[in-house]
Amino acid sequence: DGGITQSPKYLFRKEGQNVTLSCEQNLNHDAMYWYRQDPGQGLRLIYYSQIVNDFQKGDIAEGYSVSREKKESFPLTVTSAQKNPTAFYLCASSKNMGATNEKLFFGSGTQLSVL
Amino acid sequence: GENVEQHPSTLSVQEGDSAVIKCTYSDSASNYFPWYKQELGKRPQLIIDIRSNVGEKKDQRIAVTLNKTAKHFSLHITETQPEDSAVYFCAASNGNTPLVFGKGTRLSVIA
Numbered sequence: 001d002g003g004i005t006q007s008p009k010y011l012f013r014k015e016g017q018n019v020t021l022s023c024e025q026n027l028n029h030d031a032m033y034w035y036r037q038d039p040g041q042g043l044r045l046i047y048y049s050q051i052v053n054d055f056q057k058g059d060i061a062e063g064y065s066v067s068r069e070k071k072e073s074f075p076l077t078v079t080s081a082q083k084n085p086t087a088f089y090l091c092a093s094s095k096n097m098g099a100t101n102e103k104l105f106f107g108s109g110t111q112l113s114v115l
Numbered sequence: 116g117e118n119v120e121q122h123p124s125t126l127s128v129q130e131g132d133s134a135v136i137k138c139t140y141s142d143s144a145s146n147y148f149p150w151y152k153q154e155l156g157k158r159p160q161l162i163i164d165i166r167s168n169v170g171e172k173k174d175q176r177i178a179v180t181l182n183k184t185a186k187h188f189s190l191h192i193t194e195t196q197p198e199d200s201a202v203y204f205c206a207a208s209n210g211n212t213p214l215v216f217g218k219g220t221r222l223s224v225i226a
Contacts, residue, residue, distance in 0.1 A: 033213060040124065042204060042218035043159070058213070059116075090158065098210040102147055106158040 003027040006091050006107035013078065013085060014115050021076045021110045023091035031097040032074035033104070036060060037088040046089075049074055050097050078112060086113050117142040119207050121217025128195050129225050136220045138205035139187040145207040148181060148188045149214070154201045162203075163190070195224045 004025040013019045025032065031050050035043040045058030049068040063082025068074055074093075078085045088111050092104040118141040128134045140148075149164035165172045165179045165188065172179050176195075181188040192199055202221050206214040 035216075040218060042121075043216040045213055045215075048213050097213060098208075102208055102210070102214060103149070103161055103164070104151075104159075104214065106160070108158050 004091065004093055004105050004107045006089075006110050008110060009108070011110055011112045012115050013112060016080045018077055018079050019112070021078070021089055021091075021112070023074045023076065023107055024072055025074075025093045025105075026072060027093055027095075027105060028071070029093035029095050029105070030071070031094045032068070033092045033094075034058075034064075034066065034074070034076045035090045035092065037090055037109075043090065046076065048097070088112075117145060117207055117209070117212070117215040119205060119215050119217040121205050121220060123220060124218065125221045125223070127223045127225060130195060130197060132195055134192045134195055134199070134222055134224075136190045136203055136205070136222070137187060138189070138207075138217050139185075140207040140215075141186065142207070142209055143186065144209040146210060147208045147214075148179070149206050150177075150179060150190050151204045151206065151216075152201045153204065153219075159204060192222075195222075197224050197226050200224045 007022045033048040034046040044060050046064050047066040049055040065077045090109050091107040121138045146167040151159040152162045153159040176193050178191045202219045204219045205217040208214045
């Protein structure tokens with residue numbers, strides 16, 4: 001599934017540092033999501049956005065922030081307040097949320113590790 | 116909010132046998148139930164989905180069944196092949212909030 005790009009593939013964070021993960025889509029999708037994947041924990045929702053300039057907290061938003069200034073872009077910042085940031089981060093998009101267009105298209109992910 | 120439980124967490128089958136993965140959900144308003152497959156090192160991809168107005172859906176060797184009364188749905192893979200080895204995630208949505216995923220099932224198909 002092309003059309004949704006995450007970068008970088010690997011990222012290392014130093015103590016007290018904020019890092020930003022990039023997510024770009026050219027599918028003309030309204031809705032975008034960030035999930036965190038830990039072994040045995042499934043996919044847990046961090047933040048989601050249904051429309052430009054609007055976003056909502058997911059189940060594990062503490063220590064993270066997002067912005068949605070453009071339809072195509074939904075960057076995720078992992079702040080120093082996130083004490084256990086090591087995980088695989090997946091960005092996804094869907095045409096919209098609800099009705100019949102919930103199919104998610106995922107990016108290839110970013111593996112974040114703490115130095 | 117919605118809670119999705121998935122079992123088993125790991126499953127090993129012999130090539131050619133069938134595999135069944137089960138999920139339960141808590142929100143009776145949920146009406147959309149997709150299944151995603153994540154191969155090692157790759158992104159999750161939708162393999163099949165079902166809506167609450169049907170009880171079963173098939174696509175070649177895979178099928179999904181839904182029991183709304185009991186609030187559970189299952190993925191059935193017949194004639195398993197080595198390329199079916201992956202992690203499978205179930206999910207549920209009521210259309211107003213994002214998908215809630217189960218914790219995943221690691222399926223190993225032994226040749």
